[in-house]
Amino acid sequence: MSDKANTMEIGISTFLHADHEKGGVSHAERLRQAIEEIQLADQVGLDVFAIGEHHRIDYTSSSPAVILAAAAATTKNIRLSSAVTVLSSDDPVRVYQSFATLDGLSNGRAEIMAGRGSFIESFPLFGYDLKDYEELFEDKLELLLKIRASERVTWRGGHRPAIDNMGIYPRAVQQPLPVWIGTGGSPESAIRAGLLGLPIVFSILGGLPQRFASLVELYKEAAVKAGHDPNQLQIATHSHGFISDTTQEASERYYPVMAAQMNRIGRERGWSPYTRDSYDASSSLHGALYVGDPEYVAEKILLLHKNLGLTRFLMYVDFSTLPHRELLRTIELLGTKVAPIVRQELGPSSIKR
Secondary structure: OOOHHHOOEEEEEEOOEOOHHHOOOOHHHHHHHHHHHHHHHHHOOOOEEEEOOOOOOOEOOOOHHHHHHHHHOOOOOOEEEEOOEEHHHOOHHHHHHHHHHHHHHOOOOEEEEEEOOOOOOHHHHOOOOHHHHHHHHHHHHHHHHHHHHOOEEEEOOOOOOOEEEEEOOOOOOOOOOOEEEEEOOOHHHHHHHHHHOOOEEEEOOOOOHHHHHHHHHHHHHHHHHOOOOHHHOOEEEEEEEEEOOOHHHHHHHHHHHHHHHHHHHHHHHOOOOOOHHHHHHHHOOOOOOEEEOHHHHHHHHHHHHHHHOOOEEEEEOOOOOOOHHHHHHHHHHHHHHHHHHHHHHHOHHHOOO
16 A cells, blocks of 8 residues: 555444443453454455453453454454553563564564553553553553664653663564554544654544644644654544435434443443433534444545545444444444445455455
């Protein structure tokens, strides 16, 4: 893909909700379901499957690289990514080693999406102080990129023991191993990714996606200022979605699932209750919720591509109260119905590699 700005990849993102205490499946069963989902996504021609790292009882994905490695042997083409790896509370050496191992097992299909995470439970779990939140990410991203660039590494930072001319193994098949920056919409994160020339993923979970256009511009301006080719930049989004045979069916089916999860997180964070009006506004053509029949969802993705210059769209489809068969059906429709519409509309340059 020589011109990143004219390509469009479509894939799935998930945190592997289990929440067995609230009537969901067990952690073990959810892990087995995840392999089935990745296999199906590969079979229907989706480009990427991304699993986020969490350390809560209602999620199963504390070790995305392990889950993705289990799927590597039974898939052929789909790219396998984290979404995100909480780099601030992890060791960049182990992160690189884990994903380089995944890269070897998958014959060059691994990716790292690095971020600070949407929850903070990993910081006390691994003994980090939240007052170091910003410095931890900056330090560890610097080290991860240094490891990616060189087999032997010398590095010194403020929050990890120094490394003095030591080799980091195994090495990834891909050179370089892809590292994306995941962000919820911080201007600083957009500028940092641009200056480093790294691909970026915006998590757009509410409001109008068009408002992220200013962040895309900040990202591009920073990249150009740092000497990076704007035609090689990659821009992705991650948003909730659900697909059914009709838009009305999808909308009615998904609302109680979406409301239950948003209100649960909202109670933790002090948000206002999630309402049907909010849901309907987000489900509208210009909103951030990708719920409908395949034609409508494809139309919304194409609008997002036009407004933000996307090269990748990730649909988050996973809530614990959603039956697995409906999750699989959404993956199937995204691959067999939605993606072909988007690729045909955008032309040959958008067809997957």
